[in-house]
Amino acid sequence: MSERDNIFARIKEALMLKAHASHGHGLPLVEEHRRVMPPVGVTIEEQLTLFANNASELKATFKFVKDVAELAAELKVLSAAEQWQRAATHTGSLAHSQTMALGLATIVTNYGYDKDELELCDVGITECDALIAQTGTVLVTSHSAGGRALSCLPSHHVVIAHRSQLVADLPEAMSLVKQRYSGNYPSMISFITGPSRTGDIERIIVLGAHGPKRLTILCLQN
Template sequence: MSSSRDILLARIRTALAAGPAPPLPVPDWAAPVHPPLPTADLTVTFAENFQRIGGEFFYCESRARFGAALRTWLAERLPPGQQLYVWEPALQQLLAAEDMPFQATEVDFRTQAAAGLTSCEALVARTGSIVVAPATASGRRLSIYPDQHLVLARPSQVVAEISDALRAVQARYGQKMPSMLSLTTGPSRTADIEKTLVLGAHGPRRLSLFLLEDDAENLA
């Protein structure tokens, strides 16, 4: 009967007779991590992923449609006595043209800012994320403090990957990059306590995107 020592030595001899182990495969560091997205359907891919992570998506083919969608949103979701804060001049001009109520200053911001409307830098189709920078008049607070964050964007801002979004920001600002970039992926959420999902833990509880077409009629 073979001893444990004999069995071990036999295994070693068998392994040595087989020759050296084959080399490990070399990773292709240049290959993409994810399969490429369909370029023709980036906007559709973004909309699907954005809604999958809890965002509200509104497609607006004209300024009139945008005004109607926002008016309905305010009627259904803005609490009584609260206001929609809009600090970017281009957005203020667009809302004024559609006769939409908004607060253009910081008056009573801490107590009445239930919602804030901002622009964005890019929309990432892969993750359904929105890239926001504080370089606009909205600053940092308007996309973080209100309970509900509204974003107005254009289809031309949709890019495939986060890296594409960063390149777009670099191309826009050059050497004067914003002090920070926020990659917003769905409403603020956490499940740290007893694995119970809580919305609005560290930022807006609701994230709503209005995608307004790029044609000349819609430009503010």
């Protein structure tokens, strides 16, 4: 017998003995989750405000931009302020065109890249799958955000999102992933909630432990 079979045999034998369900039977419905979980408001406006408040508490920067022109201007301001030399992005059309417009030395991860060079980039500019109001989370996948490293290795992660990408809560984000990728999931799905941080030294929060020190979310209004 293989070890797999051994383990399954032990599990099956163990489960012959029934345990007492002290806290009830059956998997809870998503509706039951929603009744206990943090409230998210009803209207889109409420949820946008919730997202903005959460992002600010998480020390992420969240900004609305009216249109693509304003987005480009905002990126220019950031680039100048932080003196970006090198940028990285992916083939998502908006992220790609906006990054190229900055006129910096640029890596496009989907075309193949050198890890050491990506590490030197001042910024990684990506798109995303969703923004989650409940927790101020940005949902990215290796499909939507140019692979695994782009949203984590450069020291500043800039997310370009669209107002219509806002979802109310975590269950909604998860069912969105299931619908969008069903049967063909990206190999990485990441719920990003604020810039990287650690509290391992005297429980004092330091941003940028290993991942990005800054997270900026630029949200297109229309």
